[in-house]
Each structure stands twice: as structure tokens, then as C-alpha cells.
Amino acid sequence: MKILNSDELKIAETTLYAHLPKSTKVYGCVFAMNRGKPHALEVLVDTWPAFTTIIFRPDLNNSRAKDYLNKVTLYSTDEEVLRRMLTVENLIDWSTNFLIGGIDVRHLPMLNEIAASRGVNIKEFPLVHLMTFTDPSHLPELVxxxxxxxxxxxxxxHVDVINKTWKYGGDEKSYRNILHYIRHFPSCCITDENNQPVSWVLTYDYCAMGMLYTQPEHRGKGYAKALVTAMAKRLHSEGYPVYCFIEEWNELSYKLFQSLGFTEDPSYRSTWYEFNC
Incomplete structure (x- = not known):
């Protein structure tokens, strides 16, 4: 096991790029870190420079870590190595509340097994489509x-209104996370005559587009399409990976992103898992 330094993170970014789209979420994390976005993470790999498994976890030596949601992100092409890192090497503190985001569903049986052996309860979120985008020429002109x-x-x-409407928001930690996204990552919105947002989309700290929302009284006006188009163009022009996760039940959002040229690997699904919740 090795903790990567800043120079090694640049090499890891190139390695992860070769594994897109399945590595997209961890690629987005390291992309942001390599461009100086503030974070409270440490990055571990099984071996270096060739690695099969990479894990992002809160850096407990960073004073900012306690201010944000306890999130873990990982990617692995060798499940037995991943199992060893999660159990024998104990790279995650299983006694705490934490969230593994964007986990490949093929790892779920293993995670369930480990959690059961340790008496850890799990909350599973809906499966999601990973939608990626590469060609801005597919984007329409605003009509x-x-x-x-x-x-x-x-x-x-604008943080407060977003925190109140976000389905996973409403508390102080989500407020701080949204504030962090607005301060350090691209966002787009449409405001009313009082400069209050009526429709918006943000970028998470792993560079995915998210929190797309339009106030009910302003729906049906093409705002979401306009914002996704504007955000995709901006992210692409600035070199960001352009992607999002869409919950499987959300057909409306899926059709919107699909109509704008976002595609997915139909063999790949991921989800979020919360432990000790």
C-alpha cells in the first residue's frame, strides 16, 4: 500500500484516463486535486507505479476533513486486491459512518460480505447510469x-435555497459541501428579477455535473436543457471530464442528457453505499 504525493497523482491521472469510462469518478477526483482544488483527501494504491486499486479517503490529519461528508471513492480491476485493502490492511475505518460513492455494482456482494462480518449496517441508494460526454458539436444552439x-x-x-431543495441536503455538512462546490467548481443558474436562482446545476468535487433542479413554478421553459448545454460547453472548454450520474428511475433526466449527446456503457452500473448510518 502506498499514499500518493502530488507528483504521483499526476501520473495516476494518466493511468486512470486509460480506463475511462469506468474509472470516471476517481479520474474526476484526481483531476480536481491536480488542478489545485482544495480537498481533505488522501489517495492510496496497492502498488506503484502500476496499480490495480486506488482508494480516496478522508485525510484525518487534515483539519478540514471533519467539515465535510465522510466520503470514500475507489476503483479496482482486481477484486481480491480490493478485498485485502479493505480488510487485512483496514484502509477504511469500519466503525465510522461513511459513504462509498459511485461504486461499481460488481463489488457489492463483497462489500455486503465484509459489512456483515463486522456487524455494519448498510443503506443502499438507487442504481445510477454513468452518462459521459465527449463531443460538444452534438450540443444544440439554445432555441x-x-x-x-x-x-x-x-x-x-444561493447556498441556502439549494441546500433546502437538494434531496440529500438540509443539514450543516451538506451546506458546507454546496458552499465548497460553488466557491471552487463551475456552476450555472438562471435567476429571477430579484437575482434569486430558479434553476441551477453544479459541479461536484469529483467533477460530475449534479444537483440539476428547477423550481416547480418555472418548469417547462427549457431551463434545464439550457443549463446542461451551457455547463457541458464550459466544462469541455476548460478540460474537465464531462459526465453525470442519473438514478435509474429518473427517466426524464436520462432522456434530457441522452438528447444532448451524453452516452453510457450499458454493461456498467454503479451506486452509493452508506455504512453505519
């Missing part, structure tokens, strides 16, 4: 003439 001029960016005064 509403004045809509593009109304697209702006979110600011810190």
Missing part, C-alpha cells in the same frame, strides 16, 4: 433567444 443571456453563475448567497 430561446434571450435564454443564453440569462445564464449566470451561482454565488454564496
Amino acid at each position: 430561446i433567444s434571450d435564454l443564453e443571456s440569462r445564464v449566470s453563475v451561482l454565488n454564496e448567497s
Whole structure:
């Protein structure tokens, strides 16, 4: 096991790029770290420089770690190595509440087995589609003439309304996470005459587009399509990976992103798992 330093993270980014799209979430994490985005993570691999398994976990020596959700992200091409890192090497503290996000569903039986052996309860979230995007020429021109001029960016005064409407928000830690995203990652919104956002999309710290939402009274006006189009163009132009996760039940969002040229690997599914919840 090895903890990567800043120079090694740059090499890891190149390695993970070769495993897209299945490595997209961990690639997004290291992409952000390599561009100086503030974080409270440490990155571990099984061997170096060739590795089969990479794990992002909170850095307990970083004072900022306690301010954010206890999140773990991982990618592995060798499940037995992953099992060893999670059990024998104890790279995760199984006595704490933590969330593994964007986990490949093929690892779920192993995670269930480990959790059961340790008496750890699990909350499983819906399966998600990983939707990726590579060609901005697929994006349409905005059909509403004045809509593009109304697209702006979110600011810190908007955090509260987003936190209240986000299905996984509503508490202090989610508030701090949203504030972090707005301060350090791209966002797009459409505001009303009082400069209050009525529709928005953010970028998570692993560089995925997310939290797409339109206030109920403003739906049916093409706002979501305009914001996804604007955000995808911006992310692509700045070199970000352009992708999102869409829950399987959310057919409306799936069709929207599909219509804009986002695609998926139909053999791949992932989900979020919360432990000790």
C-alpha cells in the first residue's frame, strides 16, 4: 500500500484516463486535486507505479476533513486486491459512518460480505447510469433567444435555497459541501428579477455535473436543457471530464442528457453505499 504525493497523482491521472469510462469518478477526483482544488483527501494504491486499486479517503490529519461528508471513492480491476485493502490492511475505518460513492455494482456482494462480518449496517441508494460526454458539436444552439443571456453563475448567497431543495441536503455538512462546490467548481443558474436562482446545476468535487433542479413554478421553459448545454460547453472548454450520474428511475433526466449527446456503457452500473448510518 502506498499514499500518493502530488507528483504521483499526476501520473495516476494518466493511468486512470486509460480506463475511462469506468474509472470516471476517481479520474474526476484526481483531476480536481491536480488542478489545485482544495480537498481533505488522501489517495492510496496497492502498488506503484502500476496499480490495480486506488482508494480516496478522508485525510484525518487534515483539519478540514471533519467539515465535510465522510466520503470514500475507489476503483479496482482486481477484486481480491480490493478485498485485502479493505480488510487485512483496514484502509477504511469500519466503525465510522461513511459513504462509498459511485461504486461499481460488481463489488457489492463483497462489500455486503465484509459489512456483515463486522456487524455494519448498510443503506443502499438507487442504481445510477454513468452518462459521459465527449463531443460538444452534438450540443444544440439554445432555441430561446434571450435564454443564453440569462445564464449566470451561482454565488454564496444561493447556498441556502439549494441546500433546502437538494434531496440529500438540509443539514450543516451538506451546506458546507454546496458552499465548497460553488466557491471552487463551475456552476450555472438562471435567476429571477430579484437575482434569486430558479434553476441551477453544479459541479461536484469529483467533477460530475449534479444537483440539476428547477423550481416547480418555472418548469417547462427549457431551463434545464439550457443549463446542461451551457455547463457541458464550459466544462469541455476548460478540460474537465464531462459526465453525470442519473438514478435509474429518473427517466426524464436520462432522456434530457441522452438528447444532448451524453452516452453510457450499458454493461456498467454503479451506486452509493452508506455504512453505519
